Amino acid sequence: MSGDEQVPFADALRSVQSLLLSGPDLEDLLAKVADVAAKIVEPPASCGITTRYDGEPVTLVASDPRAALIDERQYSLREGPCLDALDSGAAVEVPDQERDRRWSRYGVAAQELGVKASLALPLVVDGSTIGVLNLYGYDRPDTFSEADRERAVAYADQAARTLALAARSVRQSQLGAELEQALASRSVIDQALGVLMGQQRCDARTAFELLRRHSQNNNRKLRDVAADLVAKLTGQPAVDSRAFESGLERRPGSGDAGA
Structure with a gap:
């Protein structure tokens, strides 16, 4: 029997680890983690x-919608196993919801929603609780066996590390994209300042104030105003000047070596 129990758990761990390799966005990753978590206990929970x-x-x-509703009920009542696990960083189990007396208002709400037992497992990374994985059983009290709990705890640990990695990857990707955008914008703005300085015969500070005032008066981004100005006064669209440094742009007439 123990061999049969370990197979789906091993599959579950492999499926979590493979999620990052398939390249889903973070929301899709989380949804798959929740779906797998619900199926690693028997009978399946939510x-x-x-x-x-x-x-x-x-x-x-x-x-599933019921799990979200039970979570939300705890938030609105400001009590329940999920919140205790989030605050304490320790697992909180409710073997029998009907007999549990720790949270009077949530206890009533949970029974109304059909909860027989639950397990709230903190997702801990580097000593910090980044979230809680909540499992709700509806079939009977004492839904979660010792083997279920062991699998769920191990899965939560793996999921926490996977989610932290995914979140870090997303943050780095977003930061990189934002940095690239900022550098490209700076390049276009610098070109517009050069054009304005030549046209108005003014210094860089004055040119920037002219550009900024036009941006504010027309409620447009500074980069867009700068790009329009360069295109209007030069007849050519503004480009990211870093392309010249990286060799991505050819100089006019450079052609091939043998031309």
């Missing part, structure tokens, strides 16, 4: 993944 955003708990993704 799963919600909670984190904090602007200081408030939010459900990033859920394997």
Whole structure:
């Protein structure tokens, strides 16, 4: 029996690790993590993944609408196993929701939503709790066996590291894209300043003030105003001058060596 139990768990871990290789966005990654988590226990549960955003708990993704609803009920009541796990960084189990007395208002709401047992597992990275993986069972009290708990804890640990890696990758990608955009914008603005300085016979500070004033008066981005100005006064669209340095642009008439 133990061999049968380990096969789906091993598959689950492999599926989480392979998610990054398939290149989904972070939301898709989280949705797949929640879906796999719901299926590593027997009978299958439902799963919600909670984190904090602007200081408030939010459900990033859920394997089904009921899991999201149970999560949200805890947020609105400001009590429940999910929030305790998020605050403490420790796992919180509810073997029998009907008999549990820790959260009076949530306890009533959970029973109304059909929860028989639940397991809230913190997602911890470098000692910090980045979220909680919530499992809700609806079939019977004591839904989660010892083997279920062991698999769920190990899966949560793997999921936390995978999600942290994915989030870091997304942040780096966004930062890189933002940096590239900023550098390209700077190049176009510098070209516009040069054109203005020649046209108005003014210094760089005055040219920038002229450009900025036009941007504000027309409620347009400075880069767009600069690009339009360069195109209008030179008859050619503004380009990112870094392309010349990297050799991506050919000088007119350069051609091939044998031409």
